[in-house]
Amino acid sequence: MHIGIGIDKNAGRVMESLTSASKSNRITIFSKTGIPGTPYDIVVSDNAEEELVKALYEGRIDAAVRGTLPANAVMKLLKKYGNVKSLKRIALLETQSGTRFLLAPVGVDEGWTREEKVDFVGYAREIASALGMNEKTAILSGGRLGDIGRHPVVDKTIEDAEAVAEGTGSDHMEILIEDAVKDHGIIIAPDGISGNLVFRTLALLGGGRAHGAPVANLSRIFVDTSRASYDYSNAVFLASALADYKQKTF
Template sequence: MYLIGIDYNSSNSKEVLKAYKKLLSEGIDVRLVEDSKELIDSVLRGDVLGGIRGNLSSSEVIPYLRKHIGRFYRASILRNPFSGEYFLLTPVGIDEIEEDNSFRDKITIIEYILEFLKDSNLFKDVKIGVLSGGRLSDYGRSKRVDRLIEEAVGVVDYIGRKYNVHIEHKGIVLEEYLKEGFNVILAPDGISGNLIFRSLALVCGVEGCGALVLSRRRIRFIDTSRSGSWDRYYNSVKFLKNLVNDKK
């Protein structure tokens, strides 16, 4: 059994190959797979200990993954620019929050993250920050802002009553959550989460490890952006390798 599989498109593989060669030089067992279905099947069968979507299109990978594990969400793993520690930003898939099921989707995402964190040593203490559409003092400025604030308050109340976990809603102020060491950031929806990820990672260069796939079925799979540089593929493999080691 090899450790981690990465899918890649050989015609556009410069960054993936650079990461692959560096990983091999460090003795990390990695295999390149040109067929995304082959990679996902091998992860689901347990033939590999983890999988990475490299530079293949998400339109090839995501529908096939969804067919086999059902509805899932993604949480980007990023370095907090203030503390240097990892935090999770979720959701980051543009279609991962359904407008008519937004509250339930957010509860499910948090529950999946809490399940994942129970089996890992990623965070010593979990601090969840729920973003909404404005500062608390902005309530009343628009129906959409009001709805997002009300929903965030409801999410905090529900999770706070059901789980013994630190969770807060401070409004839209992402910078305050990060300065205070919150390590799970729940965006208002997948589009805003994706924009936050792109702003931090692809514009400002914040270090990241791809995005964890979170679902009812436990699967070690990380989704990366085709716009990323070689070090994001490298970091994703190292992150998965550490998860595997944590379980031993």
């Protein structure tokens, strides 16, 4: 697969992490500055964000990874080229012990309604199927069923989780994420803030790993990455696997 990846800051770190992924994929870098000695094709532009997204939508690359390009600029361009009002990202995470699962929502402005959560379940199951992962889905809430009445916000998360679980054939696992990951390949957080906190706690404090977050509601394969990432090869492998699945399926 031909994968494009953006580089703004930390070029050396990104380049070093691409070695393993480049053995089975063609890599093109989209950068704001030249990178002396790079073994990869490179597109240098002051507007590297648009060059990356445009290359993706013009079919010059099979999939794209944000890398270290500024998130806000890239996300605005994806909305423009993808003709969508919002972006739905689903993170592929791995615990310290090696358990992998998909988590959504992970953007703080995502997943605040029942309808959005239902959409995330559908998108996550498609990604799980493409990656050969367990599609069993857990819906989390802000407390146990016995906590109803302790706080209106907690009550609403429980009511929402019960409704979403029933409507999607999922399991309401209450607040017990530690149990949910044992036999569920998909975890739906109560909202984008809690999902983002789960992501950051696992990947940045808990010794786990983040493999990238595909944007699920686009017609092209785009994998978002955290600015705190140290290894971008997994995001390239993820983008490549999804692009390969899409080509074989469609």
